[in-house]
Amino acid sequence: MSDKCILWFRKDFRLDDNPALLEASKHTEIIPIFIFDRNLEEYNSIGEASYWWLENSLISLNKDLNNKLSILEGNSLEIIINLIKEEKAKYIYWNRCYEPDRIDADTLIKKEIRKLNVITKSFNSSLLWEPWNIKNKSGNFYKVFTPFFKKGCLESVEPRKPLNKPKNLFFLKPHKRNYNYQFKYQHKKHKWYLKFVKIWNISETAARAKFDNFLNNGARDYSEGRNFPYKNSVSKISAYLHWGQISPFRLWYEAKRKMLGKHLEIFLSELGWREFSYHLLYHYPNINKQNLKRQFDKLDWNVDEQLLSKWKHGKTGFPIVDAGMRELWETGYMHNRLRMITASFLVKNLLIHWKEGEKWFWNCLLDADLANNSASWQWVAGTGSDAAPFFRIFNPITQAQKFDKDALYIRKYIPEIAKLPNKLIFTPWLADRKDLEDANITLGIDYPHPIIDYPESRKRALDAFKKISN
Numbered sequence: 001m002s003d004k005c006i007l008w009f010r011k012d013f014r015l016d017d018n019p020a021l022l023e024a025s026k027h028t029e030i031i032p033i034f035i036f037d038r039n040l041e042e043y044n045s046i047g048e049a050s051y052w053w054l055e056n057s058l059i060s061l062n063k064d065l066n067n068k069l070s071i072l073e074g075n076s077l078e079i080i081i082n083l084i085k086e087e088k089a090k091y092i093y094w095n096r097c098y099e100p101d102r103i104d105a106d107t108l109i110k111k112e113i114r115k116l117n118v119i120t121k122s123f124n125s126s127l128l129w130e131p132w133n134i135k136n137k138s139g140n141f142y143k144v145f146t147p148f149f150k151k152g153c154l155e156s157v158e159p160r161k162p163l164n165k166p167k168n169l170f171f172l173k174p175h176k177r178n179y180n181y182q183f184k185y186q187h188k189k190h191k192w193y194l195k196f197v198k199i200w201n202i203s204e205t206a207a208r209a210k211f212d213n214f215l216n217n218g219a220r221d222y223s224e225g226r227n228f229p230y231k232n233s234v235s236k237i238s239a240y241l242h243w244g245q246i247s248p249f250r251l252w253y254e255a256k257r258k259m260l261g262k263h264l265e266i267f268l269s270e271l272g273w274r275e276f277s278y279h280l281l282y283h284y285p286n287i288n289k290q291n292l293k294r295q296f297d298k299l300d301w302n303v304d305e306q307l308l309s310k311w312k313h314g315k316t317g318f319p320i321v322d323a324g325m326r327e328l329w330e331t332g333y334m335h336n337r338l339r340m341i342t343a344s345f346l347v348k349n350l351l352i353h354w355k356e357g358e359k360w361f362w363n364c365l366l367d368a369d370l371a372n373n374s375a376s377w378q379w380v381a382g383t384g385s386d387a388a389p390f391f392r393i394f395n396p397i398t399q400a401q402k403f404d405k406d407a408l409y410i411r412k413y414i415p416e417i418a419k420l421p422n423k424l425i426f427t428p429w430l431a432d433r434k435d436l437e438d439a440n441i442t443l444g445i446d447y448p449h450p451i452i453d454y455p456e457s458r459k460r461a462l463d464a465f466k467k468i469s470n
């Protein structure tokens, strides 16, 4: 009897701590595949930055699999059924994904495969706790982070220990070469995201190196330093984690080995926030489409393409907001504090629907993640579960003064105002003619006037909120 096993890579592009691979290693021949399936939302609406990361991930994984990865495009079910028949494979394994349409598709695929007498198994490789296992005392799912994490997660079973890469793997390619995927973004010229190649090294080895570097440096100052965007105190591991170049189990136990006290506690709770986002996505599959607090459906959002475009391109005239948006555009990453400040500015000061911001982040973030992005946007907007209240509006001036007090981050991303002194750089519109001349700036030409009056915009947001609260 054939001992051939198909190993379906999805968002687990690694050999370390990969339970599906470990199971596959019990068989003598493994056919590793990846399927780009446009029937799934995550591929159909994939952002440009994500596309770039995905293609590079596949190239890197293929190398790690001795050039034996089959990269395919088409309907997953059809491809898998054909492959099983052509190769006479008897087993197929994969690691689970949690996007709602993926869950439906996987359920159907399992059902159809079993009709062929093929053994199929799926594993958890990307969440510390399965979203359906964490329940409160009444047997319901949690809607508030702190009890979810402290009681639901930490008081239940400990996450399993990471699994080592199996030895003696034998990979092979299918005999027939159908459904081949054509690489797209590798060959495009002049695309905005091609500059990322100078910043990001995409591979499993690079992910480990990045996290080790964090553990030896930023981690020592994490609890405080993580708030300051110009410091190197965060891990920048999110994209690797999203695509599975590193596992959360590895992060959890490596952090426990090397981090101490409140730094460790806060880092683990940030991983907990990621778990919470997935918990919410599982229990609210519409979280990217619908306000969780339905009263916000009545809010009179502002539809203004011009303002939206200025926000996207870092031209609001509020330096900290613009610096954040430009970091995103330049690097495919944005520091968490800036994600909160820029999101709050869009939703509250411009009163533009969070879905517009979510869409832009989705296109530009290398770590764009359905669960984290939607839950975080709803958190900032005040429309989500356990969200910041709508009346909490991040003040872009005081936030900058507090978290970028020497304006190092602002000067990095907005060089045109770099010569303004610290007392004016957060509010260039308050500079007089002499200050502007000394700094070589003409407001409105070199750098925009503010696109809104801050106090007025704040009042307008609070009034709009009051209307739907009555």
Ligand SMILES: Cc1cc2nc3c(=O)[nH]c(=O)nc-3n(C[C@H](O)[C@H](O)[C@H](O)COP(=O)(O)OP(=O)(O)OC[C@H]3O[C@@H](n4cnc5c(N)ncnc54)[C@H](O)[C@@H]3O)c2cc1C
Pocket (backbone or CB within 6 Å): 226, 234, 235, 236, 237, 238, 239, 241, 242, 270, 271, 273, 274, 277, 334, 335, 336, 339, 340, 343, 361, 365, 367, 368, 369, 370, 372, 373, 374, 376, 377, 380
């Ligand atoms: C509006 C908005 C949109 C966001 N969109 C995304 C997204 O698409 N993808 C994404 O991975 N994160 C998103 N986040 C959460 C957070 O900003 C990033 O996870 C974090 O900045 C990644 O940087 P890091 O790896 O250096 O984080 P670190 O501080 O080093 O944290 C380690 C890991 O913990 C998790 N984590 C940290 N903070 C959060 C958080 N607030 N919520 C959930 N998980 C967290 C991430 O997986 C992160 O990689 C968003 C936040 C906001 C406010």
